Amino acid sequence: MATKKASTSTETKKTATVTKAAEPAKTPAAKTTTEKAAVKTEEKKTTVKAAEEKKAPAKAAAKKTTAKKTTAKKDIKVNAIVEYYGQQMDEKTIVANVKKAWTKSGRKVGEIKTMDLYIKPEESAVYYVINGVDTGAVALF
Structure with missing residues (x-):
């Protein structure tokens, strides 16, 4: 019987959330929802930018190492x-x-x-x- 009570309590929670969603959104609640969505998109943008910034120094470091290799070679002196x-x-x-x-x-x-x-x-x-x-x-x- 304990299982039946648990299932009924979850059903009442589901219906409660459904009724809340069906109600028209209040202005303060709507602002917080859009603000939360805006914050999430900004967080995603900053995460993407941070990932790009991490990649950029790695690429620059790779270019610098190849430049060092080419400068390390000495020119051959030719006397024709x-x-x-x-x-x-x-x-x-x-x-x-x-x-x-x-x-x-x-x-x-x-x-x-x-x-x-x-x-x-x-x-x-x-x-x-x-x-x-x-x-x-x-x-x-």
Whole structure:
């Protein structure tokens, strides 16, 4: 019989809540309900923002570690020498000759963004393309 009493008490609670819901909402009670809903949505927003902020520093830290790895590598020093029939010319001298020809044509070395060199020892010449547009040639030896 104890089970029957428990079930009837829960039934009366259910009916009591149903009748309360059926009644028109009073103004103060309605405000508290909307305020509670607003607080819950704000809590959700702050939780989402906090989660995003936690992720952002982790991503930034990952980027910083990769940057450290690339800066740790040292540049390789290259010394290129062109040798043809017993004559030698190193890379620095070739670049200096091209820059000298560039300035003789009335331009400044600071204007050079890119420099492509085509070395043809059989013609004893270095052909160059500066900034992808201007071309010319200088003597190799």
